[in-house]
Amino acid sequence: MTRILGIDPGSRVTGYGIIDLAGQQIRYVASGCIRTVGDSLAERLGIIFSGVSSIIQEYLPQEMAIERVFMNKNADSALKLGQARGAAICASVSRDVPVDEYAAREIKQAIVGNGGATKEQLQHMICVLLSLQKKPQSDAADALGVAVCHGHQRETRQRMAVARSLHGEGRS
Numbered sequence: 001m002t003r004i005l006g007i008d009p010g011s012r013v014t015g016y017g018i019i020d021l022a023g024q025q026i027r028y029v030a031s032g033c034i035r036t037v038g039d040s041l042a043e044r045l046g047i048i049f050s051g052v053s054s055i056i057q058e059y060l061p062q063e064m065a066i067e068r069v070f071m072n073k074n075a076d077s078a079l080k081l082g083q084a085r086g087a088a089i090c091a092s093v094s095r096d097v098p099v100d101e102y103a104a105r106e107i108k109q110a111i112v113g114n115g116g117a118t119k120e121q122l123q124h125m126i127c128v129l130l131s132l133q134k135k136p137q138s139d140a141a142d143a144l145g146v147a148v149c150h151g152h153q154r155e156t157r158q159r160m161a162v163a164r165s166l167h168g169e170g171r172s
Contacts, residue, residue: 002154003029005061005097006147007052007088008139009069011080012036014048014088015139018059019130021151028130030059031140041080045087052091064092065150067142068101102149107142110149 001022008015013036018029034051036044056064066089069082092099105115111125123141126132129148136144 002063002151003059003061004147004150004154005055005059005064005092006143006145006150007064007066007085008142008146009048009066009081009084009088010139011041011044011048011084013139014051014084015137015141015143016052016055017136017140017144017147018055018061019144019147019151021154024155026129026148026151028132028144031136031144033137033139041083045083048084048087049091052088053095056092056095056097061097063100063150063154064088064097065100065102065146067107067146068103070104100150100153102146102153107145107149110152111145 001020004019004021006017006019008017014034015031016034017031020027020029034048036047038044038047066085069078069085089099108117108122109115111117111129112121114121119138119142122145123135123138126141126144126148127135130144135141
């Protein structure tokens with residue numbers, strides 16, 4: 001079994017979602033949001049770092065996946081988002097938890113089957129895939145989506161590695 005922490009970074013609200021993956025079976029463990037306070041970006045980044053560190057300490061994930069920054073019209077927002085990602089990644093790396101990154105379209109494609117899916121569609125599919133009775137908050141649902149996407153990608157990479165080894169690829 002592998003425990004995966006998914007992160008949906010934000011400078012004001014960072015969503016997190018934790019799943020357990022055992023073969024094709026995915027089980028919900030926890031989700032929520034790290035809400036930052038304070039006027040200074042440095043304070044908010046410190047809260048994200050501490051929050052992700054606490055989550056890692058409590059739930060002991062073996063892997064972390066995080067959404068990649070996409071460039072939007074507001075460069076300042078993209079920079080803050082990148083710094084929030086950096087704080088979360090540093091928390092993970094400082095605790096020897098490997099990190100993978102996924103684009104938003106890639107996550108939506110893996111969860112909904114459509115890279116242009118809405119947040120509501122992603123939230124709905126997360127409830128279906130994880131058998132949740134109640135919709136998680138939007139940022140937490142996005143983070144669970146990151147974790148599930150990573151789980152799917154991880155399984156695919158493992159199957160491909162087995163197939164290559166069976167067919168003799170990579171041998172000298």
